[in-house]
Amino acid sequence: MDEFNILIVGVGGQGVLFISEVLGEAAIKSGLNVRVAEIHGMAQRGGSVICSVRLGKDVYSPTIDEGRAHLILSLEPIEALRQLKYANTETDFAVNMNKIAPPGIYVSGKKYPKTSLIFDRLKAVSKNILAIDALKLANEAGNPATQNTVMLGLISASKKLPINTQLLKKTIVALVKKKFQESNKIAFDLGFKSYEKSKKYASSIRRYQK
Amino acid sequence: MVKLEELITSHNGKLLLSGNEAIVRGAIEGGIKVAAAYPGTPSTEIIDTLFKISKKVGIYAEYSTNEKVALELASGAAISGARALCSMKHVGLNVASDAFITLAYTGVRGGLVIVTADDPSCWSSQNEQDNRYYARLANVPMFEPSNSQEAKEMTISAFELSEKLELPILLRTTTRISHTLGPVSLNPIKKISSHEEFVRDTERFVMVPRNALVMHDKLLKKMEKGLQISEDSPYNKIIRKESKKIGIITSGNPFNYAYEANERLGLKASILKLGMSFPLPVQQILDFIKDLKKVIVVEELEPILESEVRSISSSLKQRPIIYGKLTDNFPRNREYSTKIVMSGLSESLSLKSIPENIDLTKITSNSTPSRPPVLCPGCPHRASFYILKTTLGKRFIYCTDIGCYALGIQPPLQIGDLLICMGASLGTASGVSQTLKEPAVAIVGDSTFFHASIPALLNAVYNKHRIVVLVLDNLTTAMTGFQPHPGVELTEYEGIPIEEVAKGCGVKYVKVVDPMDIDGAQKIIKNAIALDGPSVIIMRHICSIYERRQGVRHDPYKISEKDCTDCLACIKILGCPAIHIVEERVKINDVLCCGCGLCAHICPQKAINQTE
Incomplete structure (x- = not known):
């Protein structure tokens, strides 16, 4: 493996940092070299959050260059759009369809983009799109805060990640508090099992019509 | 952990x-x-x-x-x-x-x-x-x-x-x-x-x-x-590659970009990596550059290494050409990336342009709504800004400070006209007030008050500056992750109340009010703005996130579908992230809502009530 670049995006408070730290820890346990770049501080106050995980022997730079992400994991639909410049035609997308409207759009009287518009723009870049309602599955797991774990289960099922599924699951369990371990295990499995269904989601969305 | x-x-x-x-x-x-x-x-x-x-x-x-x-x-x-x-x-x-x-x-x-x-x-x-x-x-x-x-x-x-x-x-x-x-x-x-x-x-x-x-x-x-x-020093080392003509000098994080850029461009340039970057190893730099034709200095921000390498190279008979920011090949602002360094290297060495993996013009679009950081749900600063807006409006200048409350500049509240550095709100407000011959408002957080505001407060008292100092006291250093400060009472630490400090500094008008007491706070601010000298108003209410972390929960509020006319007043006046629109109706997200009740206070229809 030359390098494998994962971009994780979402909204402050959704647990973007947790995903990147899980991937980083699991990578180290797999004997891989890794760089996990986080941003703390002001950006986290409900703003867009972007983290990157880079795996590979000769990985030095903390950040991913534009057009060079192998996988973009987005915890919110429009956050995936915001970072399209990091994608190329081969990039895999994993998108949580749970929409969080920026409070600013209501203040300015605008609307959240239509799902069909979001998918048109994603499809214009790449055909490999996994989409899933992670909030629904997280609720099924008994803990709405496990949306990020659902997404980890999903990307693990895609087989593209150079990290073993069982190891990934074990790492999550080791990193969460005892009382949340069970719900995280369930959330991971629910995400994992949704792989086939999530592949069909994008093609089921018709083109945007005004 | x-x-x-x-x-x-x-x-x-x-x-x-x-x-x-x-x-x-x-x-x-x-x-x-x-x-x-x-x-x-x-x-x-x-x-x-x-x-x-x-x-x-x-x-x-x-x-x-x-x-x-x-x-x-x-x-x-x-x-x-x-x-x-x-x-x-x-x-x-x-x-x-x-x-x-x-x-x-x-x-x-x-x-x-x-x-x-x-x-x-x-x-x-x-x-x-x-x-x-x-x-x-x-x-x-x-x-x-x-x-x-x-x-x-x-x-x-x-x-x-x-x-x-x-x-x-x-x-x-x-x-x-x-x-x-x-x-x-x-x-x-x-x-x-x-x-x-x-x-x-x-x-x-x-x-x-x-x-x-x-x-x-x-x-x-x-x-x-x-x-x-x-x-x-073992930290100053050369990563030797085949090229006899080109060399790169770098340090810190830019080394990472330079290393990858060198590989991706296939330059085969040797890299002098300076881990102990001051004092510069002059002899080592001379030995590295003396037989090279071209030296590229890769550093973020100021051209410090570049200037010094230039000056060091002046003792050589045969000097290499040195490229960097002073030759306009690299930017002098913002952090770098491998891409920026590749472009700087290509420009310096007159290489052909780097091929893009994808046509960026195809995907760039400004139709994605922006998502800047905002005040959290239940943030007491939102109430303080609402109070300021409804009492003083745009009539006075707001000198603000470093902390979460700097986010007050975002719509819809938009409070904050001047912000320079930690503790500057009081001093700058004094200068504004003195010059405009009218009161000015200083907005400062609790931790920032202790950090660098007390000398400015003493100055305002002694020189009789007409400033209204609003200390937004959320009982923690919130922006950086809830550290204590001298005002915070903990098991092993006795807190020093800000009001006592203000009185001790000689401030005559010192009030403490909960910003959730909207009417009470409005009255106090109106009194303060009419004074001849400085006043200190401590808006005290715990940070909503900090409170949640301590396990305290308040029942969320709910909008009555029957009474709500979707006038959007709550959204347009407060901009709370817990209030959103679902299927054309205004709703409160009960996971995000901290139960502060500010929206209920301002709702013209009285359609918002606390759940039980």
């Missing part, structure tokens, strides 16, 4: 650590005894971690009132023989600079490491100053790690070098070093013996002019020794 335990007890193996955590591990392996800091992104996790583990590892750690006090405390400890570490964000060193620069004259006895965490691209700062200048200004050695592993090792080396030269050492990181996690190999934690004693030496430690002049001479001598150490 498992990781914290491993960080302080493991003697071997590998851990995934951020640069900040790696510095903590280095400090432990290096026998640290005292740590002091004022929190500031991207440095905060250093003191947070040291504070948490202090009892377990047997060190003294404190959150000091500001960076200057922190450095003075660490200096006192180091001069008394203990190994000490003081960490701060880049602008923190401005605050501490008075102590820092003369401290280079006295030097230290126990090792003293000063971490400065710079923030290219202003991820969480008011400027992107380059603190490599501070090593030159004070004339003290500087280390610049390129990753977490080096951050750990250089912390240990910095303690050792500090004791060898009897000088404080700067360890400079940037956001991408502080907040990037990478593998770190651990070494055994050995007991490092130290001798703690204050040995009186007036000529060395009392900086009156006569002594200072002598100590300045000695500092220059120490740095001659420092230069020799830099020449031989």
Whole structure:
């Protein structure tokens, strides 16, 4: 493996940092070299959050260059759009369809983009799109805060990640508090099992019509 | 947390650590005894971690009132023989600079490491100053790690070098070093013996002019020794590649981009990587560049290395061409990326342009709604800004300060006309008021009040400036992650009430009010603005996130579908992230809602009520 670049995006408070730290820890346990770049501080106050995980022997730079992400994991639909410049035609997308409207759009009287518009723009870049309602599955797991774990289960099922599924699951369990371990295990499995269904989601969305 | 335990007890193996955590591990392996800091992104996790583990590892750690006090405390400890570490964000060193620069004259006895965490691209700062200048200004050695592993090792080396030269050492990181996690190999934690004693030496430690002049001479001598150490330092090394013509000189995080860019462009240029970047190893640089035709200097922010390499190269008969910012090939602002460095290298060497993987024009679109950071749901500052807007409106100038409340400038509240640095709200408001011949408002947080506002408050009292000081007291240092400050009452710490400080400073009109008491607060502000001198109004209400972390929950509010007319007043006046529109109706997200009740207070239809 030359390098494998994962971009994780979402909204402050959704647990973007947790995903990147899980991937980083699991990578180290797999004997891989890794760089996990986080941003703390002001950006986290409900703003867009972007983290990157880079795996590979000769990985030095903390950040991913534009057009060079192998996988973009987005915890919110429009956050995936915001970072399209990091994608190329081969990039895999994993998108949580749970929409969080920026409070600013209501203040300015605008609307959240239509799902069909979001998918048109994603499809214009790449055909490999996994989409899933992670909030629904997280609720099924008994803990709405496990949306990020659902997404980890999903990307693990895609087989593209150079990290073993069982190891990934074990790492999550080791990193969460005892009382949340069970719900995280369930959330991971629910995400994992949704792989086939999530592949069909994008093609089921018709083109945007005004 | 498992990781914290491993960080302080493991003697071997590998851990995934951020640069900040790696510095903590280095400090432990290096026998640290005292740590002091004022929190500031991207440095905060250093003191947070040291504070948490202090009892377990047997060190003294404190959150000091500001960076200057922190450095003075660490200096006192180091001069008394203990190994000490003081960490701060880049602008923190401005605050501490008075102590820092003369401290280079006295030097230290126990090792003293000063971490400065710079923030290219202003991820969480008011400027992107380059603190490599501070090593030159004070004339003290500087280390610049390129990753977490080096951050750990250089912390240990910095303690050792500090004791060898009897000088404080700067360890400079940037956001991408502080907040990037990478593998770190651990070494055994050995007991490092130290001798703690204050040995009186007036000529060395009392900086009156006569002594200072002598100590300045000695500092220059120490740095001659420092230069020799830099020449031989294992941190200054050449990564040898085939090219006989092209070389790259770099340090810190830019090394990472330079390394990858060199590979991706297939330049095969050798790289001189400067880990001990001050004093510069002059001879090593000369040896590296003397047979080259082209030298490219890769550094973020200011052209410091580039200027110095240029000056060093002037002694050569056959000089290589030196490329960098002064030749307009690299930008002088914002953080770099591999792509930016590739483009700078290509331009310098007149290579053909780099092919893009994808046509960016196809996908760039401004139709994605922006998502800037905003005040959290239930944030008491929202209420304070609402109160200001409804009492004073746009009639007066609002001088604001560093903290979460700087987010008050976002729509719809839009409060904040002037913001410069920590504690500047009071001083700038005094100047505005004096000049416009009318009152001005200073908005300052609780932690920032203690940090740098008290001298400005005394000044306003003495000189009778007509400023209304609004202390937004949310009982914690919220922006950096809920650190305590002198006003916070904790089990082992007795809080110092801000109102007592204000009265002690001579302020006649001092009031404490809960911003959720809208009517009460409005009255107080109206009274204050009519006064001839300064007033202090403490808007006291706990930070909603901090309160939740302590396990306190309030019932969320709910909008009655029957009574709500979707007038959007709550959204357009307050902009709370917990209020959203679902299927054309205004709703409150009960997971996000903290139950502050501000929306219920302003709803024209009285359609919002607390659930039970």
